[in-house]
Amino acid sequence: MSSNGSDFDQEKSASSDNESSFAKNAPKKFYFWQLKGPPGIDLESIATQYSVFDGPALAKHYQPCPEYENLHRFDPAVRWTWREEIALLRKLDMRVMLFVGFMFGALQLDRGNIGQANADNFLKDLHLSTNDFNNGNTIFTICFLLSELPSQLVSKKLGPDRWVPTQMVLWSIVAFSQFWLSGRSSFYATRALLGLLQGGFIADCTLYLSYFYTAAELPVRLAYFWAADTLANIIASFLGFGILHMRGVRGYSGWRWLFLIEGLLTLIVGILAYGMMLPAPTKSKSRFRGKKGWFSEREELIFVNRILRDDPSKGDMHNRQPINWTNLWYSLNDYDLWSIYIIGFTFFMSTSSVGTYLSLTLRSMGFSTFQTTLMGLPNQFGGLITMLLVTYSSQRFNERCFHGILSQLWVLPNLIALRSFGSHSSRWSKYAVTTILLSHPSTHAVQVAWTSRNSNSVRSRTVSSAVYNMACQLGGIVTNYIYRSDDAPLYKRGNKDLIAICCMNVFVYLGVKVYYILRNRFRGCKWDSLSDEEKENYLATTTDRGNKRLDFRFAH
Secondary structure (H helix, E strand, O other): OOOOOOOOOHHHHHHOHHHOOOOOOOOOOOHOOOOOOOOOOOOOOOOOOOOHHHHHHHHOOOOOOOOOHHHOOOOOOOOOHHHHHHHHHHHHHHHHHHHHHHHHHHHHHHHHHHHHHHHOOOOHHHHOOOHHHHHHHHHHHHHHHHHHHHHHHHHHHHHHHHHHHHHHHHHHHHHHHHHHHOHHHHHHHHHHHHHHHHOOOOHHHHHHHOOOOOOOOHHHHHHHHHHHHHHHHHHHHHHHHHHHHHHHHHOHHHHHHHHHHHHHHHHHHHHHHHHOOOOOOOOEOOOOEEEOOOOOOOHHHHHHHHHHHHHHHHOOOOOOOOOOOOHHHHHHHOHHHHHEEEEEHHHOOOHHHHHHOOOHHHOOOOOOOOHHHHHHHHHHHHHHHHHHHHHHHHHHHOHHHHHHHHHHHHHHHHHHHHOOOOOOOOHHHHHHHHHHHOOOOOOOHHHHHHHHHHHHHHHHHHHHHHHHHHHHHHHHHOOOOOOOOOOOHHHHHHHHHHHHHHHHHHHHHHHHHHHHHHHHHHHHHHOOOOOOHHHHHHHHOOOOOOOOOOOOOOOO
């Protein structure tokens, strides 16, 4: 299904609905700092946006399926004010988004503390080389990649509210078990298990959030999601600074205590997730959440109808309805999403190696263990700010590819500077350039929401979120081998490769934008050539699904 506007403009003009029953000249989105809603809007005025459900000829083609879990709250006649919508959004942000951020932060604690362990002689204590470390990262990435799609399919069958907490509890057990690592074999084994259990978590959470937010709201919420990742890194730096000082307690290294304590923190969050994650927006009542639940009947009505008005495809199936093999194959063969997968594969290669080896690089410059831990904070703060700004800008201007190019152009001159440094260059100059590079405006949140937006169906969205993350993990495998032991500590050959990748990414983004512009132009010509009767007949009889419908337009 699609509600992009091309298929109901004429229907809207002919509608018999009173014009005052819809929002007039009001923005369809607002931002997190606008606490009182869109500027210049009367909060008591109608916020309901016109949709396909308000046209008698088209509405019948967009009805939710009988299995849709929120069907009992679907009512196209419902109207609500900006005050009600803003209050509901704030409640969603506090009850749903905030805890998802906590979960992602817990993921990052267990996924990223390997870098802090490196600052505390982790490799030396276990008699591992840099190449062993690379192999461990590759094992993790491969297992993470292999479990992405199966995890997403399990989540679709059981529901994210059941599967995500289970994932967290299982991987937290493995995470704190790293306290007892003894050598290369145990290091590889725990890397594999963590990858298998953590794979799919991000895609699961993305799908979960798409049930609660509109297409305009999701990118910034995903930016919050990755902001939680950054904040977790910042908090982890302070935690690491304190925990690594425990070296010698009961005769154990500081990095062992790091794995144990942070793994136990994740276990607590995972147990809480069983009560905090909702089966559906209309099913918030439970012993944990209270007999009255989180939302009133009025709020549930507003919630369900605003989501379906924005994207009728979200009512196509039950949120615990599994994806069969036919639909899985159909989604995997969706060539219109392959271009975004290519971006996912290449876009972060230009920065990932620099970030992964930051601790080792700083130690090689002569900084102490604890200086190294704290010196990662500035780029974390910088990256957090630039990510939120680029996501806001992308949403504000409804543009994605040029923002991706901007991110690469931020990185490129810094890579060139790193390539030019020699062994006698100032270590503070190297640190400054590295910090600026890693503070780049990441477009990852924009691209995850972009994948969801261009899927245009729950079935496709379930698969595409996982495949996009798989593409990112494949890129991670490549980046694990860009910096090599024989190239240390300046990594001149590696930085030369990163410069080439960064330049390539600029052309990848341009190519993707041209592709979607041409696809939209082709569909627009075919759609506009149909008469009103032919359009209605197409909507009633078409077998085209998701983003293959003539009335759908790709975002770019």
